[in-house]
Amino acid sequence: MAYDRYVAICKPLHYGTLLGSRACVHMAAAAWASGFLYALLHTANTLSLPLCNGNAVDQFFCEIPQILKLSCSHSYLREVGLLVVSACLVFGCFVFIVVSYVEIFRAVLRIPSEQGRHKAFSTCLPHLAVVSLFISTAIFANLKPPSISSPSLDLVVAVLYSVVPPAVNPLIYSMRNQELKDALRKMMTGCFSEATNCPFSSA
Template identity: 45%
Template sequence: MQFVLIGFSDLPNLQAFLFAAFFVVYITILIGNFLIILITSMDPALQKPMYFFLANFSSLEICYVSVTVPRILFNIEKQDRRISLMSCATQLCFFLIFGTTECLLLAVMSYDRYVAICNPLHYSLVMNPTKCTQLAAISWLGGIPVQIVQTCQIFSMHFCNSNKIDHFFCDIPPILKLACGDTSVHELSVYVVVMAVAALPFMLVLTSYSKIIAIILRLPTAAGRAKAFSTCSSHLLVVLLFYGSATVTYLRPKSMHSPGTDKLLSLFYTIVTPMFNPLIYSLRNKEVITALKKLIFQKQGHVDT
């Protein structure tokens, strides 16, 4: 009726350091993404589809890391690594739903950049507020039925090998290792779902960016090419970080999974990418930097008065 999350218990001398590191990273993610939500909602200059999706993306990152990191902090602080079957299933389900949302939202954001660069005259018509809201809703809700079914399917298996999950949260690869008998059907199901909710959106991202790059290369001036590429290079970097680590994790055969490699790869798409997203988007975007400075100076002005 319960599992044990091994996590980082094989590093007994580093428990205090790990707690401090995860705590600082979690607070950094919350503050960074909350600031993006704040400035994109308050600054009139950022009332554009691109920043509407960026605010959705930052909201998603807060939800995404909150599924795993608080549990990691609790396990390290209390040194109690037990997790009930229901809690494990709930964590996995929400993790998969938010992961699917991230895949879909990254595809939507690449489509937004495609329309802005390849069809700028019709941008405001195509990416109207209704269309933006619909695309965001599809991204948030699209993965819910699929991932609920997949979670129920995984936890309908019998577990007899052990109750120890050699990971820092409930994820599919380490849970499948604990299942009795042949898990090939379940592995195939995972591949099919990953292809549908991750690989297909990734192909849409690649298609969008191949057309964007083709248009950029045809621009007459170097300054024009640099400006056009700067608006989408940050998004492309986030896509590569997230998809690179997640794809290797879920599309490798079960026999090639090792606890150390799985944990390292999982850290990238569960914690490292959400931590760098606000930095990537703000440092490479002059409008976001300007809005942030304006917000800081307004706060200082209120304090001075």
């Protein structure tokens, strides 16, 4: 998304060339392949750990740090190493996103029209906020010291990086669609003017 916005705002005349169907397929394939490899490595390594503190994790899903708490083997250091490597990769992606947005903001601030600047910022800031929330909370969840760990804090952090970004992303990107906004406005107007026509009405 950061690269898409960078090309659209900083190099609009080259958008079709730099982000054609082939480039999109390559980026999607790279994301899926890296995600699959990441999951495979963590799953294989985590399942090889012997558990001596029971098999109930104090979380609503099998989060890796929670599983490591149940391990009684020093082989968990392999998993910690994988988490550190993952954090470094995520940090690299975050730096790429930040650099992209610095260039975007520099280009946007040179737009003479205030309406044009507002439109450009409105397409970038929500994405940057969601990505920042996801990366910061995921790194905190996996690298925080055990001394500040608690079940309630672990649950809040896990929800922030595993539930909130996927739930918010469709809302952010769909609300940029003018047709969807018009349809939603029309539906809400109909709900307020005539409650029986509202699809959410109990009737």
